[in-house]
Amino acid sequence: MQVYQLEKESLHAFLTAVQADAELIAPVRTDVVRFSPIKDPATITLTEQSYEPAKKYFFPAQEVLFQFTGKRITVPAQPSPRRVFFGLRKCDLNAIRHQDMVYEQLGDPHYLAARKNCTLIGYHCETPPSRYCFCGSLDLVDYFDLMLYERDTHYLVEVGSEHGKEVIELHKTFFSPFHRVLTQNERKIWGADRLTNDDITDLYDDPGWKEGVDQCLSCGACTTLCPTCYCFEIHDEVDTKNTANGERKRSWSSCQLQEFTRVAGDHVFRKEREARFKHRIFHQLDYFKEKYGVQLCVGCGRCISGCPTKIDFVQIINTMQHPAGNSE
Numbered sequence: 001m002q003v004y005q006l007e008k009e010s011l012h013a014f015l016t017a018v019q020a021d022a023e024l025i026a027p028v029r030t031d032v033v034r035f036s037p038i039k040d041p042a043t044i045t046l047t048e049q050s051y052e053p054a055k056k057y058f059f060p061a062q063e064v065l066f067q068f069t070g071k072r073i074t075v076p077a078q079p080s081p082r083r084v085f086f087g088l089r090k091c092d093l094n095a096i097r098h099q100d101m102v103y104e105q106l107g108d109p110h111y112l113a114a115r116k117n118c119t120l121i122g123y124h125c126e127t128p129p130s131r132y133c134f135c136g137s138l139d140l141v142d143y144f145d146l147m148l149y150e151r152d153t154h155y156l157v158e159v160g161s162e163h164g165k166e167v168i169e170l171h172k173t174f175f176s177p178f179h180r181v182l183t184q185n186e187r188k189i190w191g192a193d194r195l196t197n198d199d200i201t202d203l204y205d206d207p208g209w210k211e212g213v214d215q216c217l218s219c220g221a222c223t224t225l226c227p228t229c230y231c232f233e234i235h236d237e238v239d240t241k242n243t244a245n246g247e248r249k250r251s252w253s254s255c256q257l258q259e260f261t262r263v264a265g266d267h268v269f270r271k272e273r274e275a276r277f278k279h280r281i282f283h284q285l286d287y288f289k290e291k292y293g294v295q296l297c298v299g300c301g302r303c304i305s306g307c308p309t310k311i312d313f314v315q316i317i318n319t320m321q322h323p324a325g326n327s328e
Contacts, residue, residue, distance in 0.1 A: 003182060004157045004168060004175040006148070011155065014174040015041040018084050018167075022119070025057065026086040035085070046087055046150075049129035053092055053227030053302065054085055058114045059099065059252075065110070065234070067247040078113035086121045088144070090189065091135045091300035093122050095227035097143040101292050102230050110250075119167060122147040128192045132301025134314050136192035139294050149186065158182060192299065197317045200285055204278060206320045213274045215309040220254035222280065222303035228296045231255060255280050281313055 006014065015038075018024055024038040032051035038044060066075045088096075096115075103111035122144040128135075145164035149156040156178055159165050168175055197203070223229040233253040238246035253260055256276050261269035270276045288296035304312050 001142070001181060002159045002165070003178040003180070004159070005178045006155045006157050006175055008154055010174050012041040014171055015044075015086060017171055017174070018086075018119075022082040022084045022117075024084050024086060025054065035087075038086075044087060046123050047129075049089065049133075049300070049302075050087075050092075051302070051306070052225060053095060053300070054088065055095065055099070055227050057083070057085075058096070058111055058118075059103075059230060059232075062249055062251045063110060065248045065250055068245065070244045078109055080113045080116040082117040084119040084121060087123045088120055089123060089125055089129070089300075090140055091133070091298040092227055093120060093143045094135075094140045094298045095300070096120065097141070098228050098288075098292070098294070098296055098298070099230055119163060120145045121167075124149045124187070125189045125192070126150070127190055128301075130301045130305055132304040132312065132314070133189075133192045133299060134195040134301060135299030136189050137195035137198050138297060138299045140298060142187070149182065156182065195299070195314045195317065197320060198285070198295075200282065200317060200320075202323055203317070203320050204282065208316055208320045209274065209278055212311045212313055212316050213277045215311045216256075216273055216277050217308060218256050218258070218273055218276065219308060220256045221306050221308060223254040223256055224252065225302040225306040226284075227300060227302070228284070228298060229254075231260070255283070281317075 015024060015026075019038075024041070025035050026038050026041075026044045027033050027046065027048075027050045028036050028038065028043045029045050029048075030036070033045055033048045034050055034052045035054040035057070064076055066073050068074070099111070100115065103115075120143075124147055125133075142158075142160055144158075144160040146167060147158045147160060149158065157168070157175060159168060223231070229252075231253045232250050234248060234250050236246055236248050238244075255261075255270075258268050258271060258276075260276075261271075263269070270279060284297035285295050288294070301314075304310060304314070
């Protein structure tokens with residue numbers, strides 16, 4: 001991949017130039033660090049992992065699918081705003097990739113419209129930004145338009161797509177060629193490989209899960225903060241003065257809630273907390289991989305850092321023993 005050099009003193013000027021024809025979204029500190037629209041690039045923080053992922057910009061927590069008035073249905077316009085996402089870490093970039101896999105297969109017009117005019121500019125972690133990170137244990141790939149690698153006085157900027165090349169060309173006054181490719185060691189995130197038991201296929205009945213189940217509150221914080229969880233529910237809201245009018249909405253849902261698998265007749269398929277607790281982790285590390293060839297989880301650790309009881313499922317899995325004859 002082609003590499004350029006961007007002086008640190010030019011970063012804000014480059015981002016200001018980017019804002020001329022696109023909305024800039026980057027991590028900033030408010031009550032916590034979160035991805036937000038940026039007016040002044042000086043407010044951007046790259047020293048911490050964002051508490052929330054950037055998922056809401058492609059898959060909002062709630063969105064209207066259509067409105068109905070009597071027998072008439074109106075589908076809202078599906079805008080494709082020009083946006084530049086800056087400061088995405090490797091985990092977040094792969095999370096977008098995994099959601100792309102799902103929604104491209106579904107042909108979801110809302111998601112695809114939101115993704116259409118987006119530029120993804122990453123920020124490489126030399127070391128894990130959180131004690132709970134384990135991205136190095138998973139099969140993450142390079143998925144970005146541009147990736148910044150911080151050095152003392154400058155950034156090395158790696159081009160990852162044709163669109164990334166176009167961004168460099170458009171703002172070429174800020175970049176100078178760097179005359180070698182980056183090594184695998186330079187791309188590595190050192191110390192982020194703490195999940196040692198990465199194949200859990202035969203561990204479903206391990207008694208070790210009880211440690212996490214006993215701490216779990218079934219609050220759904222893990223799925224809310226997860227950059228890859230894509231489950232939703234659909235419901236209608238009607239006008240109480242005229243029930244022929246209303247709208248159909250899609251809202252985030254969570255497999256950690258009992259009502260997630262409740263069906264007609266009030267039967268709940270995963271009524272027990274243990275079943276729900278294990279389902280999320282197996283979907284992230286095993287079930288999704290069976291279908292798409294890669295784990296859904298990207299190892300960001302937000303589900304652990306945001307958990308009220310700090311359930312470290314990675315540590316729990318690492319203590320488990322594979323049944324005799326099934327060891328890795």
